[in-house]
Amino acid sequence: xxxxxxxxxxxxxxxxxxxxxxxxxxxxxxxxxxxxxxxxxxxxxxxxxxxxxxxxxxxxxxxxxxxxxxxxxxxxxxxxxxxxxxxxxxxxxxxxxxxxxxxxxxxxxxxxxxxxxxxxxxxxxxxxxxxxxxxxxxxxxxxxxxxxxxxxxxxxxxxxxxxxxxxxxxxxxxxxxxxxxxxxxxxxxxxxxxxxxxxxxxxxxxxxxxxxxxxxxxxxxxxxxxxxxxxxxxxxxxxxxxxxxxxxxxxxxxxxxxxxxxxxxxxxxxxxx
Amino acid sequence: xxxxxxxxxxxxxxxxxxxxxxxxxxxxxxxxxxxxxxxxxxxxxxxxxxxxxxxxxxxxxxxxxxxxxxxxxxxxxxxxxxxxxxxxxxxxxxxxxxxxxxxxxxxxxxxxxxxxxxxxxxxxxxxxxxxxxxxxxxxxxxxxxxxxxxxxxxxxxxxxxxxxxxxxxxxxxxxxxxxxxxxxxxxxxxxxxxxxxxxxxxxxxxxxxxxxxxxxxxxxxxxxxxxxxxxxxxxxxxxxxxxxxxxxxxxxxxxxxxxxxxxxxxxxxxxxxxxxxxxxxxxxxxxxxxxxxxxxxxx
Numbered sequence: 001x002x003x004x005x006x007x008x009x010x011x012x013x014x015x016x017x018x019x020x021x022x023x024x025x026x027x028x029x030x031x032x033x034x035x036x037x038x039x040x041x042x043x044x045x046x047x048x049x050x051x052x053x054x055x056x057x058x059x060x061x062x063x064x065x066x067x068x069x070x071x072x073x074x075x076x077x078x079x080x081x082x083x084x085x086x087x088x089x090x091x092x093x094x095x096x097x098x099x100x101x102x103x104x105x106x107x108x109x110x111x112x113x114x115x116x117x118x119x120x121x122x123x124x125x126x127x128x129x130x131x132x133x134x135x136x137x138x139x140x141x142x143x144x145x146x147x148x149x150x151x152x153x154x155x156x157x158x159x160x161x162x163x164x165x166x167x168x169x170x171x172x173x174x175x176x177x178x179x180x181x182x183x184x185x186x187x188x189x190x191x192x193x194x195x196x197x198x199x200x201x202x203x204x205x206x207x208x209x210x211x212x213x214x215x216x217x218x219x220x221x222x223x224x225x226x227x228x229x230x231x232x233x234x235x236x237x238x239x240x241x242x243x244x245x246x247x248x249x250x251x252x253x254x255x256x257x258x259x260x261x262x263x264x265x266x267x268x269x270x271x272x273x
Numbered sequence: 274x275x276x277x278x279x280x281x282x283x284x285x286x287x288x289x290x291x292x293x294x295x296x297x298x299x300x301x302x303x304x305x306x307x308x309x310x311x312x313x314x315x316x317x318x319x320x321x322x323x324x325x326x327x328x329x330x331x332x333x334x335x336x337x338x339x340x341x342x343x344x345x346x347x348x349x350x351x352x353x354x355x356x357x358x359x360x361x362x363x364x365x366x367x368x369x370x371x372x373x374x375x376x377x378x379x380x381x382x383x384x385x386x387x388x389x390x391x392x393x394x395x396x397x398x399x400x401x402x403x404x405x406x407x408x409x410x411x412x413x414x415x416x417x418x419x420x421x422x423x424x425x426x427x428x429x430x431x432x433x434x435x436x437x438x439x440x441x442x443x444x445x446x447x448x449x450x451x452x453x454x455x456x457x458x459x460x461x462x463x464x465x466x467x468x469x470x471x472x473x474x475x476x477x478x479x480x481x482x483x484x485x486x487x488x489x490x491x492x493x494x495x496x497x498x499x500x501x502x503x504x505x506x507x508x509x510x511x512x513x514x515x516x517x518x519x520x521x522x523x524x525x526x527x528x529x530x531x532x533x534x535x536x537x538x539x540x541x542x543x544x545x546x547x548x549x550x551x552x553x554x555x556x557x558x559x560x561x562x563x564x565x566x567x568x569x570x571x572x
Contacts, residue, residue: 114512
């Protein structure tokens with residue numbers, strides 16, 4: 001879309017929207033450097049909360065748990081989701097089968113997470129009568145997170161597959177590529193950015209989640225959000241703000257890096273053409 | 274019957290389907306065991322009864338449905354229906370606000386150069402990497418009596434001297450919009466990028482005013498995106514209770530709280546399952562509506 005002159009109100013509303021998104025982040029960062037502990041006011045600059053993180057065992061274990069949960073569930077969801085997207089897209093399924101796939105993939109996207117949480121908790125209780133594997137803990141949390149994330153990965157990868165279309169694979173096959181060869185050398189390289197953004201979305205969903213973890217966690221698998229929720233009554237420790245600021249800074253950095261890498265790639269491509 | 278050709282007759286429908294089953298097998302198996310089966314189980318559980326000490330008594334009846342609409346051994350009370358109504362009200366208002374901010378944001382982002390566009394779009398998603406609970410507690414501080422939003426509100430006479438914006442329904446809406454907004458912008462932005470601006474020019478050529486052009490030329494093209502964005506905000510807000518708990522000061526009981534109570538302190542899983550099943554049915558209906566208006570996928 002080329003540049004248009006937008007009504008002034010559009011700009012105002014957009015800025016308010018961005019403020020709504022970033023005001024809480026701004027406060028979190030501000031508090032992490034604020035020497036006064038229950039910071040309604042500015043009590044001077046300090047790095048104590050950051051250095052204090054090194055000694056806080058509870059924050060460390062819960063952070064490690066959060067990261068393990070996010071990484072493991074993202075990997076499983078990305079593999080399952082990518083295979084699903086490719087399988088659904090390239091196969092000439094019948095109309096009913098296609099509808100079944102579409103429904104099962106879209107349902108987790110549109111149901112509130114509390115429903116997925118209680119459904120899983122109920123069925124885990126059922127499974128527990130056969131095996132103790134489903135006692136509340138890391139495994140049940142990973143299962144819950146993967147179930148939520150897979151659909152999002154499928155949707156992202158699928159939309160890229162649709163835009164690539166079927167012509168390229170047919171051309172490759174015409175030129176005597178094997179099915180596997182055509183996929184690995186023609187489609188997968190083009191798909192890689194979509195797979196990465198699907199994985200990033202899954203990772204974000206896992207970090208942002210509270211409700212699924214709340215229902216499926218066990219005593220040994222406390223994650224950061226659960227710990228924070230538990231300590232809210234006493235007020236959040238500024239150390240949590242320090243940690244959140246670090247995570248916020250990292251995600252911002254990764255996002256900026258990805259955007260600029262994408263731009264450089266495009267420029268290179270443009271020069272070639 | 275006309276024979277279809279797959280990859281220039283190099284393969285057949287049967288072979289491709291066999292391979293398709295292989296590819297989708299693991300993912301589908303996962304979704305069936307951990308999504309479809311639990312959902313079905315929840316709907317069966319909804320018709321069971323609570324036994325003693327939170328056990329489940331498998332006598333099937335519609336007792337839970339009667340309780341949901343308010344009948345109990347003490348007669349009829351509107352409490353549950355009020356909770357449902359309040360949840361729906363908060364979800365609808367949140368959605369309207371999200372679209373009201375999300376639509377201009379989508380246009381504004383799309384109106385930048387390629388670099389800036391990608392950057393701004395990424396910026397929409399970044400706050401979600403910080404957990405909901407942390408962001409919501411940040412609003413708790415921000416909307417406190419001594420912070421600048423309260424002072425601005427006082428200046429304009431919105432709140433009286435000494436009052437604060439938190440806790441209250443205003444704080445709840447701020448928190449809800451701020452956490453749901455990214456999911457509203459996502460599909461809207463995609464559909465703005467795909468807009469065919471030729472239609473807009475044609476409409477201007479034919480002497481349509483700006484409002485008519487916007488309505489017939491732009492909004493009608495964006496319908497699948499708008500519906501996707503409504504569903505992506507409305508349905509999750511229906512189940513959201515953490516934000517209203519924290520920012521509403523625990524005064525507002527929502528359907529999410531009610532469900533959580535049944536699975537927590539009340540130990541009445543079957544009734545919780547009935548509440549959940551009603552919400553699931555609502556979600557599936559909204560999904561079907563979405564597919565009817567021509568949308569296929571959300572992202």
